[in-house]
């Protein structure tokens with residue numbers, strides 16, 4: 001007899017001339033009450049375990065070996081957890097901590113308590129939105145270099161856009177954080193090793209369900225050790241180069257080093273510096289690479305949106321390359337990225353472990369439980385988004401914004417992504433620069449499988465055809481929609497002057 005959780009995940013995708021329902025896992029329909037098969041399925045892919053009823057506004061719970069798992073899919077309650085009662089929910093889940101500690105040590109993404117508080121202030125300051133204009137020339141230059149490289153590739157060659165976007169964003173973050181080039185060999189090395197790391201780590205941590213509040217450390221298999229060693233070798237070399245004075249004095253790393261010199265009580269020794277640098281490097285490139293990859297997929301499947309993007313770039317920029325100053329007028333480009341982050345949030349699960357007992361909705365929650373806020377579900381909840389599985393960038397245009405706490409690709413509250421302005425600016429700018437010159441075309445019917453391990457990526461990469469565009473005259477373009485307000489609750493608009 002075949003066991004249900006071993007069955008391949010069924011993928012739904014509907015494409016017509018005007019409507020796109022992009023690829024997503026079909027609703028889970030296994031027998032109710034059997035949670036072990038679900039856990040085993042979640043080990044392979046966390047997106048394929050949700051039933052139709054999970055995509056509703058509600059708070060629910062399951063127990064697995066006595067462990068309480070609380071799923072929170074209601075904006076008001078999400079605000080309670082991430083903002084109002086944040087101290088109780090500051091701690092990341094053991095699954096997340098254990099899956100990333102080998103790579104990031106006590107880096108910000110997984111630390112908590114005094115270490116997190118002290119370093120959060122430092123890191124969020126150096127990637128703060130006020131610094132984005134200073135780093136935007138790096139973004140523009142690196143994207144243009146990629147465009148020049150792509151120009152050398154013969155028209156209609158098949159490329160895998162996922163590693164291409166990973167190389168682009170790794171180079172951008174390296175130049176911003178360390179003030180130095182990474183180069184093709186190292187960007188490929190980091191990107192390939194992180195892909196391998198994601199495939200190898202177990203992000204369910206059965207030890208936690210068997211009673212260990214801290215979960216069990218990951219088994220460091222030779223393959224996992226090799227993947228980590230390859231990433232650490234690259235990161236250590238750029239940190240050491242930097243400390244030896246070979247990096248730029250305007251880089252993020254330099255800001256960290258100077259802060260430490262002024263405030264020795266911060267205790268940022270070489271290991272802590274390496275961990276924070278690795279954290280910014282990994283958190284800062286992998287998420288933006290995934291966003292851009294999904295955006296290319298969506299444009300390839302929705303030519304009517306792709307046309308609007310092309311026309312807008314032509315109207316706003318003519319033949320010159322888009323720059324930071326153009327972003328406030330690139331409404332379609334921004335809306336495509338916003339909608340991409342709704343449909344494919346690169347961090348599709350925000351998992352926490354509560355310190356003390358609490359009551360969430362009608363549920364009494366024991367200390368040490370697993371609290372799951374799942375942007376993948378929230379962003380596809382029908383009461384919050386009309387036709388939630390469809391790609392409709394227009395829902396982010398003309399001043400329209402989702403209801404508070406219903407759209408959280410960057411999380412919210414004190415642990416909100418400190419790099420959100422950097423990441424958004426980078427994604428919109430790279431898309432505009434590359435889409436001005438190239439199209440990415442997917443064969444009709446090519447299967448794309450969204451898979452969530454640590455981040456949400458297309459499981460088999462995204463091979464497609466790179467097509468060189470011939471420019472159209474700037475006048476031959478649609479009118480741009482009126483300016484829209486962007487309201488990120490934690491900070492102001494990154495695009496306004």
Ligand code: HEM
Nearest residue numbers: 108109127283284287288347409410411415417419422423
């Ligand atoms: C589109 C791009 C990005 C997305 C969607 C994204 C998303 C997120 C999310 C959801 C979290 C919170 C995770 C949780 O609470 O469990 C997070 C944290 C973080 N992100 Fe981003 N991120 C992006 C880009 C960046 C960039 C460009 C940087 C750095 C330059 C960055 C640095 C960080 C750091 C350091 C944290 C940990 C913060 C903490 O725990 O206090 N991210 N990101």
